[in-house]
Structures are given as structure tokens and as C-alpha cells.
Amino acid sequence: MTLRLHNTLTGAKDPFEPLEEDQVRMYTCGPTVWNFAHVGNLRAFLFYDIVRRHLQVSGYRVTHVMNLTDIDDRILDQAMHAGTTIGEYTKPYAAAFFEDMAALRAERAEQYPRATEHIPEMVEMIATLVANGNAYVADGDVYYRIASFPAYGALSHLDRAGLKAGARVASDKYDKEHVSDFALWKKAQPGDEKIGAAWDAPFGRGRPGWHIECSAMSKRYLGDTLDIHAGGVDLMFPHHENEIAQSEAANHKTYARVWLHSEHLADATGEKMSKSAGGFTTLRDLIDAGHDPLAIRFFLIANAHYRSRVRLSPEALHAAAEQVRRLREFTERVNRATPADSEDAEFAHRIEQVRAGYREALDDDLNLPQGVGLVFDLIREANAALDADRVGPNNKASLLELIDEVDAHLDVMRAEEPGLADEVERLIAEREAARKARDFARSDQIREDLRTRGIVLEDSKDGVRWRRVAPY
Ligand code: AMP
Ligand code: ZN
Numbered sequence: 001m002t003l004r005l006h007n008t009l010t011g012a013k014d015p016f017e018p019l020e021e022d023q024v025r026m027y028t029c030g031p032t033v034w035n036f037a038h039v040g041n042l043r044a045f046l047f048y049d050i051v052r053r054h055l056q057v058s059g060y061r062v063t064h065v066m067n068l069t070d071i072d073d074r075i076l077d078q079a080m081h082a083g084t085t086i087g088e089y090t091k092p093y094a095a096a097f098f099e100d101m102a103a104l105r106a107e108r109a110e111q112y113p114r115a116t117e118h119i120p121e122m123v124e125m126i127a128t129l130v131a132n133g134n135a136y137v138a139d140g141d142v143y144y145r146i147a148s149f150p151a152y153g154a155l156s157h158l159d160r161a162g163l164k165a166g167a168r169v170a171s172d173k174y175d176k177e178h179v180s181d182f183a184l185w186k187k188a189q190p191g192d193e194k195i196g197a198a199w200d201a202p203f204g205r206g207r208p209g210w211h212i213e214c215s216a217m218s219k220r221y222l223g224d225t226l227d228i229h230a231g232g233v234d235l236m237f238p239h240h241e242n243e244i245a246q247s248e249a250a251n252h253k254t255y256a257r258v259w260l261h262s263e264h265l266a267d268a269t270g271e272k273m274s275k276s277a278g279g280f281t282t283l284r285d286l287i288d289a290g291h292d293p294l295a296i297r298f299f300l301i302a303n304a305h306y307r308s309r310v311r312l313s314p315e316a317l318h319a320a321a322e323q324v325r326r327l328r329e330f331t332e333r334v335n336r337a338t339p340a341d342s343e344d345a346e347f348a349h350r351i352e353q354v355r356a357g358y359r360e361a362l363d364d365d366l367n368l369p370q371g372v373g374l375v376f377d378l379i380r381e382a383n384a385a386l387d388a389d390r391v392g393p394n395n396k397a398s399l400l401e402l403i404d405e406v407d408a409h410l411d412v413m414r415a416e417e418p419g420l421a422d423e424v425e426r427l428i429a430e431r432e433a434a435r436k437a438r439d440f441a442r443s444d445q446i447r448e449d450l451r452t453r454g455i456v457l458e459d460s461k462d463g464v465r466w467r468r469v470a471p472y
Helices: 039-057 073-082 086-103 119-131 160-165 167-173 212-222 233-251 283-288 293-302 314-336 345-363 368-387 393-410 420-436 440-452
Strands: 004-007 012-015 023-028 061-066 135-138 141-144 183-187 206-208 226-232 256-262 455-460 463-468
Touching: 004 256, 023 039, 023 212, 039 061, 039 226, 039 256, 039 283, 039 293, 039 393, 061 212, 073 086, 086 283, 119 135, 119 141, 119 183, 119 206, 119 212, 119 233, 141 233, 212 226, 212 233, 226 233, 233 256, 283 293, 293 314, 293 368, 293 393, 314 368, 314 393, 345 368, 345 393, 368 393, 420 440, 420 455, 420 463, 440 455
Parallel strands: 023 061, 023 226, 226 256
Antiparallel strands: 004 012, 135 141, 141 183, 183 206, 455 463
């Protein structure tokens, strides 16, 4: 079976085919670094991780770009309040985002472009849109003229009549021709200069609107047409509609062939978790409450299909921790098992059945929860077979292959072997001893070995500390 993905554009699970045979260009909307990411944001980012991993499992080379929005109204407000620049204000939150992603074992994207580092690309695209008549300048602001793009609304299957009906009410407040016209460029306001939030442009000094960054940066790194564009479902309208309107009017090419949208994470009350609504939980909060990042990862990717809502609760996290424990115990048991003298043909058949079923579940719009369900069924049977000494060498090898195939997505079974902390502490002590003995070759070697395993050492006033980052 080939990979089928639910494409928001067509509303159907379409067979996936990239433009180039073995290469996938994927753009995903990343974090706005005005604060720590909440667990809802992280659900979306881990969804991108599953898409990416399954494309790789399917044999594609993936070029994945995820933006960092480091300029928006909230960032401006916060930087002004803090009396600092937007660059300084966002720095720790950008760093925290990468730490969270590493703790959750998300694979790194190929590029993480930041909006403020791509202003020229945005200005160029806005200038093209103005020249083409798709945008207009109004008193130093630039707006996109929605009426110039008849396909507007196609992604979210939006009723254009509805868009117009609501239009007149508020339109007096703006210099816009139409209330749904959106800002591409915002005139610099007093105070913007001091916080480093104003740039020169042919239409006057100012800063970009939010939507243009994704169109400009995806073009810069992936070209005019993306194979996949993904984001949380809340971004479908207006953000993704606006991206399509900008890119297709500027480039005269299809912007994205497949649109994937992941559903929300709800908080304990069932409401969508959101920062503006106040009640949000960060990864740090959960870790401080004693939850294991592996269990959090498992909960976010495998508890429900990406197109269903899930509700965050301590019970759900405990259940996920228990499932991770069973998966890891099973992995260890199979690793340790001494094979029986003969193979069990029937069991061999069952393993192959589950391997095929797992693969089919993932190929069916990334149905990881279904695939994992099959694996848990097999674990019960395999434990019984191991108890009865019915697992031969080939049986064992197939089980290990299945474990690898499943862990290519889950990445919790072989991760972070127990006793790792002790081993790292021992290596840190050895490195300190080497440094005291001025054996810097040895101490550098230890640091480098740990780095390739995804552990960085940091000198602090309390001695050397270590933390996880993405391995290289
Ligand atoms: P933001 O940092 O607000 O720009 O959002 C980053 C990503 O998180 C986007 O893809 C959003 O769609 C997604 N997102 C925001 N809130 C939630 C939520 N409660 N559950 C799942 N995804 C969310
Ligand atoms: Zn975007």
C-alpha cells in the first residue's frame, strides 16, 4: 500500500506523490517565541516529527523547514515593557524551544529560519504583490487585496459570501479597502526603533505582518511549490489562506500540493489550550511535576490520531508512562532472550502480520495509535511465546526488526538507557580528572563522544552540568 495523507485542500486521503520522485519539500509553521511553548504547540511540532519520520521510513529524502516567528505584536509589547530589544527578548524563548524539542526527541529540521533575518525576502515579495495589483499601500501600511485573488478560501472551504457580509461593519476603522484585507507591512510606530523592530522598505519604514514570513521563507529555502505544508488546525484560516494568496499571486505557481492540519490539544476542562486564554501548561511544568519526557512524547503522538482532539490530564500521562514502560521492558527482554532451538512457524507468521499491519496503519494517514495497538497485542503473545521458550533465532530477529520499525516513529523504546545518568556523571568525573592532569585531548574526546550521543556539558558555578540536545 502506498502512503495516503489527508489533504485539507481536497478533503480526502490522497495517495502521496512528491514533485520529485525521492525528495520531499516540507514547510511547517513553527513557534512564536514570545514565551515558552505550551504542550498544545508541542503536539503540533511532534506531529511534524511523525510526518517527517514516516516520510523517511517510506524512503524519501526530506527537506524540512520550520520557521521561528520572532516578531509579532505580543513580542513588541513584551520587549517594550521589558525595556529591551525584540532580539534580546526572544533569545531565551528560542533557546527553550530547541531544548523542549530535544527533550521530546523531535528530529531536527534542516532549517529554522527566523522572520527578522529574512526581511529583504519579505520586502521583495510584498513589492511584487504591489506591482501586480494584489496589494496596495495605505498611509505607510501595505495590505493584501483579497478581491484580487478569486481562489481565496479554497483551503478552508470558506464561504466567500460570509466573508463579505461581515465586512462592512468594522471597515470604517481601517484604511483598508475591505475588512478582510490583511496587513503585509505595518508602518513603524514611535518606540519601534528603540526595540529594533523597524526596517527600511520602498513603501516606508516599518515591519512585516505575520503571514508574509512563511511565504517568503518557504520560497527562499524550498522554492515556489511545496510538497507538504503542515500546521495546527487553528492556522488553516486565515494564516494558511493568506499564505496561499500571497505566494500564488507572487509566484504564479501552486503553493503547496498537500496541506496537513493537526487537531488541538485540550486542557483538563476540554478547552483548546492557548497562551492568550491563560491556562496553559509547558513542558517544564510537566517535567517539574515528575512526568518523564518520553511519556509526554508518547502521549502526544500515540494517544490519539493527529486529526482528533486529545485532552491533557495526569491520568492520561500516567497511562502513557505505563505504555512506554511496557514497550521498553519488552525491548530489553527480546534483546536479552536466548533463542530456542527451533522456530515457531505460526508465531513467525503473526510477527509478519503485525509488521505489515503496523506499516499499513502508518501509511493510512499516519495512524500511529492503531499501529501501536497492534504492537501491544503482539507483545502479549510474544511474552507468552518467550515464557514457553518458543522463540527461535529468526523469530527473535523479526521481533527486533519490528521494534526498530516502530521505534523509527516512537523513538522511546531504545531511548535513554536506564543508568545513563550514572554513566554520564562518571564520564564527567573522568573528564575533570583529565583536565586537572592537563590531558586536554582526553577531556575533549569525552565531551565530543557525549555530544554525538546528544548530551552537552555545561560549566556552571555549581560544577559541570549536562543536558540533552539533538544528537549529531
Ligand atoms: P504559535 O506559537 O501560537 O504560533 O503556534 C505554533 C503551533 O502550535 C501552530 O501550528 C498552532 O496551530 C499550534 N497550536 C496552538 N495551540 C494549539 C493547541 N492547543 N493544540 C495543538 N496545537 C496548537
Ligand atoms: Zn505559517
